Amino acid sequence: MNNRWILGAVALAAWSTYAIAASDAPAPSVLVTQTALRQGTLPRTIEAYGVVQASAAASRTVMAATSATVQTLYVREGEEVSAGAPLMQLVPSPQTTAAYAQAQSAQRVAEQLLSRTKQMFAQHLATAQQLADAQKAESDAQSNLAALKAQGAGGAQVLRAPFRAIVLHVAASQGTIVSAGSPLFDLASPEKAILKVGAVPAQALLVGRGNAARVTAVGEEQSWPAAVVQRGSMVDPATGLVPIEIALPPGRFLPGEAADATITVGDTQGYVVPHAAILVDDHGGTYVVQDDGLKARKVAVSIAGAHGDQDVIRGDGLKPGQPLVLSGNYQLDDGMSMRVEQPGKKEAQ
Template identity: 35%
Template sequence: MQERHYSLRTAAYVLCAAGSLAAGAALFCVRSAHADDTSAAEPAPSVAVQVVPVMRKPVSQLVVAYGVVGTAATNSVTVSLPYVARVTKVLVQPGETVARGAPLFVVQADPGAVIAFTQAQSAATLARGELARTEALFRDGLATQSQLATAQKALDDAQQALAAQKVSGIAAGEKTVASPTAGVVSQLSAAPGDQAQAGTALVQLLGTNTAGARAANVSLGVESADAATIHAGDRVVLHSLSAAQQSVQAQGHIAMVGGAVDAQSQLVNVGANVPLAGAAFLPGTRVRAEIDTQTGTWWAVPRAAVLHDASGQYVYQVMPGNKAHRVHVTVKVEYGATYGVEGALDATRGLIVSGNYELGDGMAVRIAQGGTQ
């Protein structure tokens, strides 16, 4: 009886174990099926990116240069007198802006110069009368052809001498000397009472250019490598180096590019024509100039969009199905944070500017919040 009791109890244990195993197997199958369903429902991995539109437009290579306003020799005008004179009044002062025709100073010609002018007038009058008398004698047969020719030559010589005196502007008494151009008085060498010799510089002016002027009024220095890319007519924008005038700027064009390196500065001299009427750039002001060179129509892309590896430079665009497409590009010019590039870009597809470092060609992407397609 005891043996039979043990047999029944053992059988009960076996049945319980079998039931537990069956239940565990069923539970494992259910969990496995659920795991498979979850795996199948998960989306393919993608990279979050931000995109911007891409288009072709003019982009330039930016060259930065430094220089000084109003120091180019081509824009400097020196005022002097072609005769000896005494300065009686000075009507301007250094730094003063003057208009064309404005009085600069008053002079009185040296008595010797006035006498020379008077003598030239008298000689011309005498030669004119002598020619008239010789012509009358010639008509009466009392003068020869040679005498008539001599009288004519004497009058021509006297008239030329008088014309030279008149060009010099000599006149008896005081004379006001006017400014030959609009500009700024950069140097004043005359003082009341000075005896100025012929040809002596009395005033130096720095001309203020108008929009149509061609002379340079800003002198810049650039590296020789940059100078090779700059040409007359390139756009230039001046900026003040003063912290208080950061917003002040003036726009003009390159007028001249030097053909040699300056021995002192080791830079190439470049002259710019920038209309400065009404601007806060006084002669002698040091400035920073931004010169637009090699202007062309390129694909304008942000610097962040362009990547580089052993195969060269490239960008990514978003193609149908939200796939990244690698496009080979060549950077032509650089303007601040913008590149001008050439390549087989598609203007209808967004250009990836953020997240592109994680991409490979054909990878799935998703537009991050704040990005634009």
């Protein structure tokens, strides 16, 4: 019996010693890094995708001035040509040749009639009205012939590029007969390209002429500055999107090239924080952790905007005087202790 009492006393003393030692041990804590919580702004942007096109203001369709046959074609689609470069040689069609011959004949007859009328007028055998009519007929015949000459009816004509251009489309092939007014080429200046993108109506309403943008060709990393030149005022029924045109820097993009555009439509104000500071709970809610006297405090927040690796957050529970926890925040729960990592000093977690 005495031995049992002795063993019990020894066990109780040992447990008391362990409990005292445990109570004196420091509470577990998490090593973290922090940043100050500051108000700021981030650009508010929308993303859109589209294809590079020739600007309507820098495009031209070359048309046939008269009925003619395509004798020689000097260029192909997609080719870049200098100003004045030959595009196509046209020769008058049989109908145009006949019209030109008739105009020449009409001018000769009108000149002869005018000459006779002048002689008769001088002999008082023709009236002043007859002389005026003969003069008008001669003038009309001369104007008609000059117009046909200007249209190329007088012989072979070489069409030349009116400016440095990219040949977007060739509408006629060698040997074909084209009528007056028929399109022959679509040309566009390589210096004035646009990116035509589409945006959903809710986003498109935020876009205005002059908004800054950054454009990146698909598959490339480099982006280039650009600006919105036009936003449509109706939805394209084919796509369900509102068309937006963005002027591109010269020489950086080619017609037909696909590209992404990030358009700045304003600023978003709030607390600007690194993306790493934001966590998601089991219910899909977003929150951050603040340092409340080296004790963790979870704060529910909403994300008002994002740009790059930063976000703008808002939340009623945010306190500007309490630092925001970055690394180590996912290990923390409300009330847990933390210790702050000192710059240049590594400490075991």
